[in-house]
Amino acid sequence: MNVRTRAATWALGLTALLALVVVVSAGIGHVSIPPRTVALVLLDALPVPVGVSLSGATALPIVGSVPLPSVDFVSPFSTSVPRTAQVIVVSVRLPRIVLAALVGFALATAGVVMQGFFRNPMADPSIIGVSSGAAVGAVATIALSLSLPFGLHGAAFASAIVTAFVVYMLGTQDGRTPVATLLLAGVAVQTFLGAVISFLLLQSGESLRQVVFWLMGHLSGATWDEVVMLTLVLPLPFAVLLAHTRDLNVLLLGEEDAHALGIEVERTKQLLLATASIVTAAAVAVSGVIGFVGLVVPHMLRLVVGPDHRLLLPTSALAGASFLVLTDTIARSGVAEIPVGVVTAALGAPFFLYLLRTREVRSP
Amino acid sequence: MSNDPTEHAADHSTDRSADHAAVADDPFTASKPAIELDDVSVSLGGQTVLDGISADIGDGTFVGLIGPNGAGKTTLLRILNGSLSPNSGRVHVAGEDIHALSSKAASRLVATVPQTTAVTFDFPVREVVRMGRTPHRGRFDGWSEDDEAAVEAAMRRTSVAALAERPVTEISGGERQRVLIARALAQQTPTLLLDEPTASLDINHQVRTLELVDDLVGEGTTAVAAIHDLNLAAHYCDALILLANGRILSAGDPATVLSESNLREAFDAEAVVSRHPVTGSVYVTALPSSASADATGRVHVVGGGGTAARSLHVLSAAGYALSAGALNEGDTDAEAARRVGADLVTVPPYAPVDHAAQSAVESRVKAADVTVVADVEVGEGNLANLEAAAAADYLVLVEERPFSERNYAGDAGRAVYEQLRERGHVVEPSELLSVVGELACEAAGE
Incomplete structure (x- = not known):
């Protein structure tokens, strides 16, 4: 079976798994809803395009005013599910679940890319300081009660991207970016930003609790707006990464070899780094620092599908989505709500140690 | 320009600059x-x-x-x-x-x-x-x-x-x-x-x-x-x-x-650069830097066809006084022996080792502290060299190939070589210098 067929088969299977996890998760909570009802609610909520009508006119440059097609939606299934169940699932639980899926998807994607990029199984999405950068932006906004044009998310995203860029510049000399230098620059910058965050925590006063909660990684209070933001940001970078999976494979052989095999090494590294940073920054901006998803999920999948990024990237992304939905379900279904970052770390660390001890994690 | 490969590398076909x-x-x-x-x-x-x-x-x-x-x-x-x-x-x-x-x-x-x-x-x-x-x-x-x-x-x-x-x-x-x-x-x-x-x-x-x-x-x-x-x-x-x-x-x-x-x-x-006895390629032997020509004693080397060249160079560099033979004029080993200034016994090209040559070899073997027999091919023509080597007090046989592969003198060859082997020390080329050194000390002590 060739790689494309295998990738498609895996993707199909993991998508089905994700759907199952979503349905089960949406039924779990203070009010327990049977999976069948959840499924019906979800089908009900699914907008289905039934027709196209030409309505309204939009001004376009050059061509002037043109009537644009608009799509009419209709819910095809008029099922009789209780109104309360509908509200709970669609308005309360679903945004959080979908957001968890998107964040898990993003973090696992970035984790795969960073591990391949650094040829180091200990690499994770925040290795070049993206998470610390986002944290500084978010913590500053909360602690100093700043009011910024794009709010908390915008500040976190922007400071994450700036941090990644600074680390890249620090790790680059004469147009070359050795990964070891980049790694150390990332460590140094993260340490520095850690100090900044500590300082900001001291200054945060009343908002300390809110800041700490953000730092621990959370999905509570998720809104459809956040879902829409991630849905808009993620597809393009993911498609770019998907198109570079073969280059990532060749980069695993080492940069000298990759160059000898026709990869424009520095350019490819820039692209991968920038794209993975955007993906990470988007996820961290909405959910805070959720650890271990980007580290452990790619490892688990590497055990199952092997090191080939053409398989590893899509499967890890989908599995990461399921993983975070599951862990977030655990986080919110206990007696007291706990940040999901605590759950992923509590589950991820022992699992990672298990991998380490069974020598499945190879040092480079 | 800086590099100097040009004397060796002739380039007649193009008009490139001379230092190419x-x-x-x-x-x-x-x-x-x-x-x-x-x-x-x-x-x-x-x-x-x-x-x-x-x-x-x-x-x-x-x-x-x-x-x-x-x-x-x-x-x-x-x-x-x-x-x-x-x-x-x-x-x-x-x-x-x-x-x-x-x-x-x-x-x-x-x-x-x-x-x-x-x-x-x-x-x-x-x-x-x-x-x-x-x-x-x-x-x-x-x-x-x-x-x-x-x-x-x-x-x-x-x-x-x-x-x-x-x-x-x-x-x-x-x-x-x-x-x-x-x-x-x-x-x-x-x-x-x-x-x-x-x-x-x-x-x-x-x-x-x-x-x-x-x-x-x-x-x-x-x-x-x-x-x-x-x-x-x-x-x-x-x-x-x-x-x-x-x-x-x-x-x-x-x-x-x-x-x-x-x-x-x-x-x-x-x-030392010589020809490899088996492949005929150029063969380089690095000499240990300790071989600083301070050894004393006299060594006779029996060889032929390039098999002794390396031994001659190594022993000479170590400081031994050398004799060699008998060798045919024009033989690679004869050239090597002349280059290291060995006392050389020769016979004309393609001629067998005659009685005169054999007794000349025998006297040099007796005068030497140690006699080395290289990994030489033995035929009826040079069997006399081995017979002469039997007169040695201390005998070293360098073996890279089994004797049977290089014996063209039949039973007579085997008999003479067996006799040498019983009395001598069989060594690999790399061990030659150290074994000769020990034996030369023993000989000097007597």
Whole structure:
């Protein structure tokens, strides 16, 4: 079976798994809803395009005013599910679940890319300081009660991207970016930003609790707006990464070899780094620092599908989505709500140690 | 200009400047050089690594890069495959300026076999070989029949087809080396670069690897390999480039490049150059620096056909007074004996060792503290030498091959040799100096 067929088969299977996890998760909570009802609610909520009508006119440059097609939606299934169940699932639980899926998807994607990029199984999405950068932006906004044009998310995203860029510049000399230098620059910058965050925590006063909660990684209070933001940001970078999976494979052989095999090494590294940073920054901006998803999920999948990024990237992304939905379900279904970052770390660390001890994690 | 290879490397076919090293410029194949280096200089971290390198490498030749550690061999290979740009100078491969090409276009011209390195991720062998097709595929291209055919041929060629499904992390170093060669072959380039292809291999795999490269060169590939082992380089390469301190010290035919004076200058080591008794290739023996000509005593050496040349050089360098013979005039060993100033007994070319010569040898054997019998082929003509050697007090037999393989004197030969073997010390060439040293001490003590 060739790689494309295998990738498609895996993707199909993991998508089905994700759907199952979503349905089960949406039924779990203070009010327990049977999976069948959840499924019906979800089908009900699914907008289905039934027709196209030409309505309204939009001004376009050059061509002037043109009537644009608009799509009419209709819910095809008029099922009789209780109104309360509908509200709970669609308005309360679903945004959080979908957001968890998107964040898990993003973090696992970035984790795969960073591990391949650094040829180091200990690499994770925040290795070049993206998470610390986002944290500084978010913590500053909360602690100093700043009011910024794009709010908390915008500040976190922007400071994450700036941090990644600074680390890249620090790790680059004469147009070359050795990964070891980049790694150390990332460590140094993260340490520095850690100090900044500590300082900001001291200054945060009343908002300390809110800041700490953000730092621990959370999905509570998720809104459809956040879902829409991630849905808009993620597809393009993911498609770019998907198109570079073969280059990532060749980069695993080492940069000298990759160059000898026709990869424009520095350019490819820039692209991968920038794209993975955007993906990470988007996820961290909405959910805070959720650890271990980007580290452990790619490892688990590497055990199952092997090191080939053409398989590893899509499967890890989908599995990461399921993983975070599951862990977030655990986080919110206990007696007291706990940040999901605590759950992923509590589950991820022992699992990672298990991998380490069974020598499945190879040092480079 | 700086390098000085020109006396050896004649380039009559072109009008190039006189200090251009034309390597292996065979008039029948050198229509156009496969690789042209024109005054290439590189400095890394402020240090000059290559300093004005100019050379032409002929199409379809196997060129060895030799030189001490840090001479710039690996850097030169990195220049040749385009992964490093020179500070000045130009490199043309197949007529193209390699540093003006995209990485992809360059790797359709030049394939590189790196030194075997640790592989972290456990791709199956077949997948690693398939990566050799990267320069031939567009980003969204599928896997074509050409790709498949190239990969299959490369794996068959390097005998890694049986390993195809094994993870590359779980095969031996020698196998991994072949996988990397297969990957380079899958690139289907006219030029192949190899960085120390034999460095981590046992002797069997060293030979198999170089035989494979030699075959590929026979089919028209141009190969440039950095090779540490001078004797392997001399045996397999059509031409050698000797680098020292970032410059070409000598280039051309192995016999020319591997001169004792070149080796002394490049490696700062005393070495003896002779012909290998079995293969006939140039053979370099490095002398231990402790062999500082302070040994005393007299040694007689029995040899012939080049088998004693190395022993003569080694013993002479160690300081022994030597005698040798009997040898036919014109024999390689006779020349070697004259060069080290040995007291030589000779007989005319093709003549057998007569009674007069035998008694002359016998008197020298008796005068010597130790007598060394080289790994010589014995026929009726020189059996007398062995009979004379029986008169020795202390006898050393150097054996590289079993006597039966080099005995052309039948039962008589075997009988005489058995008798010597019972009394003598049988040694490998590497042990010669230490055993002779011990015996000479004993002899002096009597």
